Amino acid sequence: MSILCVGSVALDSVETPFDSAERVLGGSAVFFASAATLLAPVRVVGIVGDDYPIDRLNFLAERGADLSGIEKGEGKSFFWAARYHADMGGRDTLATELGVFADFQPKIPEAFRKSRHVFLGNIDPALQHDVLDQVEAPEVVACDTMNYWIEGNRDSLVSLLDRVNILMINDEEARQLANESNLVRASKWIRDRGPDIVVVKKGEHGAVLFADDWVFFVPGFPLEEVFDPTGAGDSFAGGFMGHLEQTGSLDPVDLRRSMVYGSIMGSFAVERFSVERFVDLTPSAIEARMAHFHDMTAFQAHAQVEERV
């Protein structure tokens, strides 16, 4: 099977203190698919304008993405431009031109409707509802959102929670959604409204999974150079869902590894502009980073005193 992913397919212009890139591949569905297809097949639903360089998505098709759900609208593609601050800690949005995305009405192709695993990228919660109305019997629905929808379409978002198994959200958004500054309590508030699992993304500090009776932390990968932070969260989601699709399991032992694949993909995303790092990323590079994450976090709870006599 494949993961069904619905989200934006965009063009991004990004300036960092070191370099800049113009009209490169971007959007939540593109970052998600670029990461996830390294682990499992993906079905992409989105919309592009007549200016979109669709051939540049060929690398996704070549490794198992079904792009037949990307509709071509009349007009411009979603365009986003931003400039990162000197310390990469923040950014100024220079442009958000929705183009054809403004009237996006996701149409799930017949062949995609039996998807077991669904990722709802960060779009209007009303559209996320529409997507779920078209999917027959998903086993796992994961969902992202942002402050814009928490503020602007809160009721729709809260009612969506009841249809979602895994909410992926950043720490500030979790606090804002639950109106609660403590993350443990904020995640409980969210879980009380539907999702069994809340994954809180904390940027360079990694991510935390909150479930009913367990919690799992994964750090961010310590990079000397964060080249371009754009898309890290969607790439995290791609790694997480890609491994979930691989194992087909919600067992804690497997979800823990999904978290690590999420952080691995997030760390690769920021090493270059756009999805460039994913284009030729090898399985051995992914597994090397997995080993690195294990080394960064593993410890023996008890000292082996007998060896030290």
Add this chain to the structure above:
Amino acid sequence: MSILCVGSVALDSVETPFDSAERVLGGSAVFFASAATLLAPVRVVGIVGDDYPIDRLNFLAERGADLSGIEKGEGKSFFWAARYHADMGGRDTLATELGVFADFQPKIPEAFRKSRHVFLGNIDPALQHDVLDQVEAPEVVACDTMNYWIEGNRDSLVSLLDRVNILMINDEEARQLANESNLVRASKWIRDRGPDIVVVKKGEHGAVLFADDWVFFVPGFPLEEVFDPTGAGDSFAGGFMGHLEQTGSLDPVDLRRSMVYGSIMGSFAVERFSVERFVDLTPSAIEARMAHFHDMTAFQAHAQVEERV
């Protein structure tokens, strides 16, 4: 042997959104010793005024702290007062009255001078130099500092680094000291000036140990209620150094566990005012939290596919 700890012995008045405490035990040496003595003996050097309720430190003496290095000066004890913000994310300092601490000249008692493990709490780097001048041949010197000294006595602090094995510092201070926003590069800058190991404390996000060719992360413990954040960093140092004293080892396998004991003690510190949580903390509560930390971070790098056929 014992850990030699030099730092402030203070009285704190703390207001949180939930409660307040007046003139309770505080200071870096007190938090450090309260945590460390749960794991190993500690020798405390500091100064108090003639108003200090020294009997309230009896619980430390009872579990192996040697308090004979606490000098009694003429005048008032170091007094600090603060009010935490509604979300506990920040605080306003209401009073800092140095009292006898203003003229503190650490005198290391003869019996303490052969200490193997030394913790230099957050005091003037010039005094931290003075302490090291009085210690004969320490094996491991760990040191804390703060933005006040980075700004006000930078040269002395930088020259101290060459005499320190482990610098413990928070993330903002590490960035400030190295004048470098990237933590990996900031820690490298610091290690290039002396310390083999830099431990960066990140509050609720946990802590990171940077060594020459390895890195180790420990998360913060996810508490539903952070009662009073005061002293978490010094308690972290106490847990870290306490376990280092127990094992006498700088092997990565042991330093990793020291990091976890650090985070454990930091998490207990914030559960009550002052050092109250440490007074009757049991070994079994510590070991239960150790197991909890293991459960929050352990994962299997590879899926056990054969079990799933």
